Structure formats: structure tokens, C-alpha cells
Amino acid sequence: MNSVIVLNADFTYLHTVNWQRGLRLVLKGKVEVLKYGRAVAASFQHLYRIPLVVRLITFVRRVYKGKVPLNxxxxxxxxxxxxxxxxxxxxxxxxxxxxxxxxxxxxxxxxxxxxxxxxxxxxxGNKTPSESGMSLRKKPVQPTISEFTAQKVKQMGLRDLLEDLV
Ligand SMILES: [Zn+2]
Missing domain, CATH: 1.10.30.50 (DNA Binding (I), subunit A)
Structure with a gap:
């Protein structure tokens, strides 16, 4: 199932969480849901729609201090x-x-x-690109938070939605 994008109160990207955590945030009233996914979860005889994008109701400090975690x-x-x-x-x-x-x-x-x-x-295999006659399409770099956020949003098809909101 999809992970959930969590936006700060000012609509900037904070981080992603798994859907269980995302759903808990909704049920606790910590976030408002901006967009739902298709999936539904069943628990305690209730059905819940899984959120895709949520926004925190109160402002929190950034989780990432200007660095995207390497994984x-x-x-x-x-x-x-x-x-x-x-x-x-x-x-x-x-x-x-x-x-x-x-x-x-x-x-x-x-x-x-x-x-x-x-x-x-x-x-x-165990060679460098030049030894194997291969080349990289672009130079790999560490993305900034804003580059990374824009990419995530693009991948999840939410660019339009966010542009409308901001
Ligand atoms: Zn390939």
C-alpha cells in the first residue's frame, strides 16, 4: 500500500509515513486529509479510507534539517x-x-x-562504468529537500493539487 505524504501546516513537505501511521494521525485529529487513496483498511469493524496526503493542523518544526535521509x-x-x-x-x-x-x-x-x-x-558486474563501456545518464548528486519534495509530488501525481493549494 502507498505511503502517506505529510505536509506541514504551511503546506510544505515534511515527510512520508506508512499508511497505518497516517491513518492514526487522522483518527487522532492531528491532520486534515487533502487527498485520499483508493485503498481501504478494515479494523474494529470499521472501514477506513487510506489517506494519500495529509496536512498537520498545528505547525511543527521540520523533521529533516535540510538533508534528505540516505536510503x-x-x-x-x-x-x-x-x-x-x-x-x-x-x-x-x-x-x-x-x-x-x-x-x-x-x-x-x-x-x-x-x-x-x-x-x-x-x-x-564488478567493473567501473568505463571498464564496462557503460555511462551514466546524469551525475548522481545529493538532492535538496525541495528538489526531493518536488520529485515525490510528481511521482505521486500531486503536483497540480499542490499548486492549487499553495
Ligand atoms: Zn538498465
Missing amino acids: KRNILARDEYTCQYCGAACRHNPTLDHILPKSRGGHFSWQNTVTSCKKCNQKK
């Missing part, structure tokens, strides 16, 4: 679930590739880790 999910989001070598969409079976392979001292970082389809990942 697999966020790297995939940065790369828009697209193989950074061949450009194939790989929403269903994405892998992460270390540009300089781990076995050769490459780290898990924004600059050294990209989304890759299985085929490209296997082809590249």
Missing part, C-alpha cells in the same frame, strides 16, 4: 525509478548499483549509488 527508497525516488545506465523504467524490480563497486572500496552514498535495472547491473 534505498530515497535513491530510487531521486532517480525516478529509472535505470541510470539504459534509461529503462524499473519500478517493479529496481536494484541499486555502486558506481565504484563495494568490493573495490566504493561506498553507499548519494554520489556513488544509482538505480539500475537488473540487466545493466549484471552487465556492469
